[in-house]
Amino acid sequence: MKQLFCVDAVRVSLTGLVLALGAGSALAALGQAVSAPVSPSGGVQARAFASVAVLRSPLYTSHISQLESGTSVVEYANGDGLVFAISWRGPLLPDLGSLMGEYFAQFKAETEQARALGKRGSPAAVQSSRLVVRSGGRMRDFSGHAYAPGLIPAGVNINDVLR
Numbered sequence: 001m002k003q004l005f006c007v008d009a010v011r012v013s014l015t016g017l018v019l020a021l022g023a024g025s026a027l028a029a030l031g032q033a034v035s036a037p038v039s040p041s042g043g044v045q046a047r048a049f050a051s052v053a054v055l056r057s058p059l060y061t062s063h064i065s066q067l068e069s070g071t072s073v074v075e076y077a078n079g080d081g082l083v084f085a086i087s088w089r090g091p092l093l094p095d096l097g098s099l100m101g102e103y104f105a106q107f108k109a110e111t112e113q114a115r116a117l118g119k120r121g122s123p124a125a126v127q128s129s130r131l132v133v134r135s136g137g138r139m140r141d142f143s144g145h146a147y148a149p150g151l152i153p154a155g156v157n158i159n160d161v162l163r
Contacts, residue, residue, distance in 0.1 A: 027065060027075060028075060028083045029083065029100060029101025029102070029103075030086055030099065030101050030102075030103050031082060031084075031101055031103060032082065032101055033081045033083075034081050034082075034083060052064065052066075059079070059154075060077060060079070060153055060156060062074055062075070062076055063077065067090070069091065070090050070091045071093070072088065076147075076161055079153060084147055084151035084153070085146065085152070085158065085161060086099050086100075086145065086147070087144065087145040087146075087162055088142065088143060089143040091141070092142065099146070100133075100146055103130070103131050103148060106131050107124075107126050110126045110128075111126070122136040122137060122138065123136030124144075129149060131146065131147075131148060132146065132147050133146040134146075
């Protein structure tokens with residue numbers, strides 16, 4: 001009985017450690033430095049990850065995160081460490097306001113304008129010189145991407161990156 005209690009105590013301690021380490025991490029918003037948090041009001045639950053991986057190429061870095069919801073988010077950062085693109089795929093749509101940061105206002109305005117013209121539902125699309133967004137899906141299967149054309153590193157083909 002005492003041995004069972006010790007095993008449970010260790011399991012609880014390790015789970016707490018993993019959650020604490022994950023809660024300290026944060027996704028960065030489009031146009032922000034990778035180490036910047038997504039949202040000061042987002043709270044720990046909104047930002048906690050199950051895992052994080054970093055992949056490097058000569059022109060950019062990919063930061064892959066698995067949110068607690070099961071949705072994967074990839075941030076693509078240029079040589080200055082600024083996030084120039086994000087992509088997502090999973091059962092729940094991530095908080096796009098947090099992921100897009102200052103670009104979200106433009107996305108929201110353009111999608112509201114499309115709705116006013118009668119376009120409703122999925123997919124959502126925005127294309128301008130400042131922001132490109134494609135988002136779609138249905139229950140338990142959402143995917144999309146957003147990028148800031150002005151932040152894409154020279155020599156990077158965004159279509160190859162977001163494949």
